[in-house]
Amino acid sequence: MNKVQNNKAWFFILPVIFLVAFNAVIPLMTVVNYAFQETFNNNIFTWQGTKWFENILRSERFYAAFGRQLLFTFIILLIQIPLGVFIALSMPKKGFGVSICLVLMSMPLLIPWNVVGAMWNIFALPRIGFLGHYLALLGFDYNFTQSIYAAWFTVILMDVWHWTSLVVLLCYAGLCAIPDPFYQAAKIDGASRWAVFKYIELPKMKKVLTIAILLRFMDSFMIYTEPFVLTGGGPGNATAFLSIDLVKMALGQFDLGNAAAMSLVYFLIVLLLSWIFYSVVMKGEDK
Amino acid sequence: MANIKLENINHSYSLKTENNSWAVKNINLEWADGGAYALLGPSGCGKTTLLNIISGLITPTQGVIKFNDLDISNKLTIERDIGQIFQFPVIYDTMTVYENLAFPLKNKKFEEGFIKKQVQKISEILDLGSILNNNAKNLTVDQKQKISLGRGLVRPKVNALLFDEPLTVIDPHLKWLLKSKLKELQKQFNTTMIYVTHDQTEALTFADKVVVMHEGEVVQSGTPTELFEKPNHLFVGHFIGSPGINILPCEIKENSAFFLDYEIKKNVNIKSIKDKNIKIGIRPEFIHFSEIGIPVDIISVRYLGKCKIVDVVIRNINLKLVLNDQTHVPEKKAHIKFSEKYTYLYSNNYLVN
Amino acid sequence: MSLNLTNISKKNLFETHIYSSNLILEKNSINVLLGPTLSGKTTLMRLIAGLDEPSTGKIYFNEKDITKDKVQKRNVAMVYQQFINYPSLTVYENIASPLRVLKHEPDFIHQKVIEVASLLKLNNFLEKRPHQLSGGQQQRTALARALIKNADLILLDEPLANLDFKLREELREELPKIFTKRDCIVIYATTDPMDALLIGGNTIVINEGKIVQYGKTIDVYKNPSDLISAKVFNDPPLNVFESRIKNGIVNINNIEFHLSKSVSKNLSGNYKVCIRPHHLKNKKEEIDDVEIEGKVRICEINGSETLIHFDYNKLNYTSLINGIFNYSIQDTVKFYFKPSNCLIFNSNNKITV
Numbered sequence: 001m002n003k004v005q006n007n008k009a010w011f012f013i014l015p016v017i018f019l020v021a022f023n024a025v026i027p028l029m030t031v032v033n034y035a036f037q038e039t040f041n042n043n044i045f046t047w048q049g050t051k052w053f054e055n056i057l058r059s060e061r062f063y064a065a066f067g068r069q070l071l072f073t074f075i076i077l078l079i080q081i082p083l084g085v086f087i088a089l090s091m092p093k094k095g096f097g098v099s100i101c102l103v104l105m106s107m108p109l110l111i112p113w114n115v116v117g118a119m120w121n122i123f124a125l126p127r128i129g130f131l132g133h134y135l136a137l138l139g140f141d142y143n144f145t146q147s148i149y150a151a152w153f154t155v156i157l158m159d160v161w162h163w164t165s166l167v168v169l170l171c172y173a174g175l176c177a178i179p180d181p182f183y184q185a186a187k188i189d190g191a192s193r194w195a196v197f198k199y200i201e202l203p204k205m206k207k208v209l210t211i212a213i214l215l216r217f218m219d220s221f222m223i224y225t226e227p228f229v230l231t232g233g234g235p236g237n238a239t240a241f242l243s244i245d246l247v248k249m250a251l252g253q254f255d256l257g258n259a260a261a262m263s264l265v266y267f268l269i270v271l272l273l274s275w276i277f278y279s280v281v282m283k284g285e286d287k
Numbered sequence: 288m289a290n291i292k293l294e295n296i297n298h299s300y301s302l303k304t305e306n307n308s309w310a311v312k313n314i315n316l317e318w319a320d321g322g323a324y325a326l327l328g329p330s331g332c333g334k335t336t337l338l339n340i341i342s343g344l345i346t347p348t349q350g351v352i353k354f355n356d357l358d359i360s361n362k363l364t365i366e367r368d369i370g371q372i373f374q375f376p377v378i379y380d381t382m383t384v385y386e387n388l389a390f391p392l393k394n395k396k397f398e399e400g401f402i403k404k405q406v407q408k409i410s411e412i413l414d415l416g417s418i419l420n421n422n423a424k425n426l427t428v429d430q431k432q433k434i435s436l437g438r439g440l441v442r443p444k445v446n447a448l449l450f451d452e453p454l455t456v457i458d459p460h461l462k463w464l465l466k467s468k469l470k471e472l473q474k475q476f477n478t479t480m481i482y483v484t485h486d487q488t489e490a491l492t493f494a495d496k497v498v499v500m501h502e503g504e505v506v507q508s509g510t511p512t513e514l515f516e517k518p519n520h521l522f523v524g525h526f527i528g529s530p531g532i533n534i535l536p537c538e539i540k541e542n543s544a545f546f547l548d549y550e551i552k553k554n555v556n557i558k559s560i561k562d563k564n565i566k567i568g569i570r571p572e573f574i575h576f577s578e579i580g581i582p583v584d585i586i587s588v589r590y591l592g593k594c595k596i597v598d599v600v601i602r603n604i605n606l607k608l609v610l611n612d613q614t615h616v617p618e619k620k621a622h623i624k625f626s627e628k629y630t631y632l633y634s635n636n637y638l639v640n
Numbered sequence: 641m642s643l644n645l646t647n648i649s650k651k652n653l654f655e656t657h658i659y660s661s662n663l664i665l666e667k668n669s670i671n672v673l674l675g676p677t678l679s680g681k682t683t684l685m686r687l688i689a690g691l692d693e694p695s696t697g698k699i700y701f702n703e704k705d706i707t708k709d710k711v712q713k714r715n716v717a718m719v720y721q722q723f724i725n726y727p728s729l730t731v732y733e734n735i736a737s738p739l740r741v742l743k744h745e746p747d748f749i750h751q752k753v754i755e756v757a758s759l760l761k762l763n764n765f766l767e768k769r770p771h772q773l774s775g776g777q778q779q780r781t782a783l784a785r786a787l788i789k790n791a792d793l794i795l796l797d798e799p800l801a802n803l804d805f806k807l808r809e810e811l812r813e814e815l816p817k818i819f820t821k822r823d824c825i826v827i828y829a830t831t832d833p834m835d836a837l838l839i840g841g842n843t844i845v846i847n848e849g850k851i852v853q854y855g856k857t858i859d860v861y862k863n864p865s866d867l868i869s870a871k872v873f874n875d876p877p878l879n880v881f882e883s884r885i886k887n888g889i890v891n892i893n894n895i896e897f898h899l900s901k902s903v904s905k906n907l908s909g910n911y912k913v914c915i916r917p918h919h920l921k922n923k924k925e926e927i928d929d930v931e932i933e934g935k936v937r938i939c940e941i942n943g944s945e946t947l948i949h950f951d952y953n954k955l956n957y958t959s960l961i962n963g964i965f966n967y968s969i970q971d972t973v974k975f976y977f978k979p980s981n982c983l984i985f986n987s988n989n990k991i992t993v
Contacts, residue, residue, distance in 0.1 A: 179375070181373040181374070181377050182377050184339075184342075184344050184371065184373070185371065185377040185435070185438075187343075187344065187363075188342060188364055188365075188369065188370060188371045188391075188439075189390055189391040189394060189438060190365040190391055190394035191390070191394055192394065195394065199381060199382065199390075203379075203380045204380075329804050329806060329807075330775065331774075428677075458676050458677050458831050459831055459832045459833065459834075459875060460676065460871070460872070460877055463875070463876045463877050464877065467938060467940065467947075467949055470938050471937065471938050471949075474938065474969060485804040485805050486805040487943075488805075488942055491941065491943050492940035492941070492942045492947060511941050511942060511943045512941060512943060512964050514943065515942075515943025515944055516943075525806075526806060527943060528943060528944070529805075529809055530809065531806075531809075570944075572944050589837070589838060589840065590837070590858050590861075591834070591837045591838070592837060592873075592916070592918070593916075593917075593918035593960060611962060612918070
């Protein structure tokens with residue numbers, strides 16, 4: 001009798017189950033399918049065991065892409081997180097300035113990713129684009145289609161422009177949630193600006209900051225569209241991050257088995273790193 | 288420690304300063320060094336604003352604040368050397384109890400040895416000694432509030448300690464203990480303490496002198512006994528005492544004050560009273576049952592342990608009596624008598640002398 | 641109408657929130673659930689409301705098993721400590737909302753809203769929105785919403801905790817009157833013993849997930865069955881002393897006295913002797929009053945009465961005396977109490993005398 005009643009609740013979460021199934025479980029299982037088998041056509045599959053994985057883990061190409069990816073993620077986190085926190089701290093807490101700041105901040109987030117790539121492509125065109133023109137005037141030999149450094153510089157600058165706002169908005173929300181008495185007590189205790197940041201703002205922002213870092217970490221690991229449109233992974237393979245390399249392998253070379261194995265390895269790396277990060281940060285939180 | 292003087296303080300939160308937008312107005316107060324004071328009033332009466340003006344968290348629109356006759360109106364909060372304790376405990380999550388207590392001293396660049404001695408002393412007084420090395424985050428509310436208090440007490444030179452409804456979030460039982468502790472500390476340290484609250488019991492038991500505020504203004508300032516026995520304003524009568532003062536209609540005939548047909552006060556100087564809006568104010572504690580007097584019907588008796596509250600009615604006018612727990616309450620009908628000494632007349636809410 | 645909890649308990653993997661308890665609440669009763677923070681009040685209310693399912697036991701309403709019924713089926717209304725109203729709706733629509741959900745006729749709804757609003761004195765605010773109201777009015781709106789749908793069970797979880805003292809006093813007086821007119825069972829959770837005494841009805845004392853005592857409020861106050869109910873029910877805190885009793889002679893801290901004649905002479909062993917603060921007086925009233933010569937630690941005067949903390953032989957005593965006594969710290973004062981006013985609990989904290 002009671003069972004029937006309880007089962008009703010399941011109907012309410014069915015939509016979510018379908019949604020998760022369609023956008024996560026089923027695609028993932030397809031990839032798993034390809035990762036352990038070989039297929040040529042007509043959907044004929046032959047079992048390959050861990051062959052593709054062994055291939056991938058032995059290939060220099062994978063480690064090179066992985067290395068580039070780690071470096072890229074590390075650099076953008078290093079820039080975006082402190083910059084985001086800094087901007088959030090300097091934003092006004094009340095008055096009409098708040099809405100202006102919020103609108104300005106959300107603008108980059110509203111632009112489609114491929115448009116961002118295209119915009120920056122034109123913006124940074126050597127000698128013709130706005131950025132390219134002025135850098136050339138200043139005497140820099142700037143050409144992101146030829147110089148590795150210029151390409152990295154441009155990709156990183158673009159990512160910072162595009163995504164720092166997300167960190168800002170999250171931190172700003174965290175800051176706004178700190179009750180006034182905390183600041184007042186700090187004033188009374190004679191705390192310096194730095195002490196207020198270290199002992200009040202940072203601890204109170206810890207949770208949103210963790211979310212911001214995780215989001216930026218995962219997103220930057222998946223970065224594809226913008227560098228693809230901007231540099232196409234070049235010059236050479238200099239900006240071919242994991243996703244770009246993966247797509248090249250899967251669609252360019254139609255090497256589905258290796259690509260599937262690589263994406264699984266890739267997926268596990270993101271999962272593992274996120275988990276390690278999260279547990280380290282949340283250690284010592286209240287039970 | 289300091290003598291605190293507020294001169295002609297007015298403050299408005301909005302830029303326009305029309306008459307009705309003052310959060311506090313015409314405040315002139317002087318608090319002696321080492322006293323225990325309370326600001327009492329309902330929420331929105333301006334008491335917290337006034338407290339923040341003293342600590343410098345708010346700069347008043349007009350007026351001067353003096354510590355020891357020195358104008359400090361333009362000084363920053365840090366320079367004023369005060370401690371403030373808020374309604375919700377403010378603790379630094381990432382620090383231990385020790386570090387929390389040492390924080391104000393570290394900011395003032397005291398030497399390590401002195402800080403250690405001072406923190407040790409304060410933690411013993413507040414019974415925090417056993418948890419000094421615990422993380423401050425996972426403590427109970429009353430312990431956290433003690434830490435907030437400790438950060439105020441720990442400083443060797445404090446002009447005043449300000450309390451903004453510090454016991455609101457504490458259970459009644461612990462509230463009594465903390466309240467007595469505060470009072471003891473006040474006597475022990477002789478620090479000027481200003482305590483803001485809406486709870487009359489807290490204000491009266493803590494302070495030597497209570498300032499009652501109503502709609503941004505001070506209505507009466509006096510010792511707990513004065514406020515209780517002779518309220519200057521009907522609001523004070525109502526707000527202090529639980530239940531508050533009985534407010535009754537009054538008629539003046541030939542130098543005597545009458546409640547309905549009963550003469551309750553003789554030799555009233557009516558010549559000075561032009562206004563007809565006269566009310567009688569008598570505290571429930573000062574009405575007694577007697578053999579003769581005003582006949583009333585008893586509606587209900589509520590037993591509160593140490594006392595009884597009796598509701599009576601006469602011609603649709605309700606009165607309350609507060610009696611000692613051992614006093615016998617007659618059934619249904621009775622006579623009551625007002626003690627004349629504590630029966631006051633009020634004209635337009637103000638006491639008629 | 642009756643609510644019957646049989647062997648109700650609530651636990652999760654790690655801890656027990658409510659130990660197996662039995663409780664029968666009668667129709668038209670107001671029941672105060674009294675206990676300190678985290679004693680299990682809210683958990684018990686959630687079980688009664690049907691927001692949680694008990695781990696063991698059954699809940700019967702009018703003899704019908706409703707243990708597995710969800711909250712929607714139980715016809716309960718709940719009011720919380722926070723003032724919870726729909727911010728975008730007017731007070732009128734807020735009050736009407738439960739009936740709108742039940743799809744009643746507009747005329748009927750209008751009539752009910754007006755009726756409930758006048759009961760809670762909200763007539764003049766019906767067109768306002770919650771944020772334009774004071775805290776007291778917001779909580780009145782929440783109460784009105786709870787009252788309008790004729791719920792069988794009305795659960796109030798510390799409804800007055802966030803209100804100013806005077807507003808609390810006012811609502812405390814009105815609530816029992818409002819509820820006695822309705823056909824429902826009211827459960828009112830609070831940490832404040834004054835709430836229980838002023839609201840009257842029945843009291844359920846709860847502590848650490850156990851129901852300690854249940855009975856008429858006055859009976860629970862006068863005859864606590866357990867040290868915990870005696871402590872919870874005392875405002876200011878009870879004096880509790882460890883003592884040795886030998887053949888009916890009590891020895892606390894080298895003060896010796898005989899228990900009253902009616903008590904068995906054979907009583908011997910270790911007991912806890914408790915004296916209520918207002919039973920410790922500074923006047924000798926009867927010949928066999930026991931004398932303590934105390935050293936005053938601190939005096940708190942609250943207008944009409946004085947709370948005196950004093951020490952005798954390293955033990956702290958608290959005395960609440962009617963009238964004003966301005967003793968200085970370290971004064972020696974004689975206090976008296978009647979042996980018949982002592983509450984004596986055995987080592988299991990159960991009442992003995």
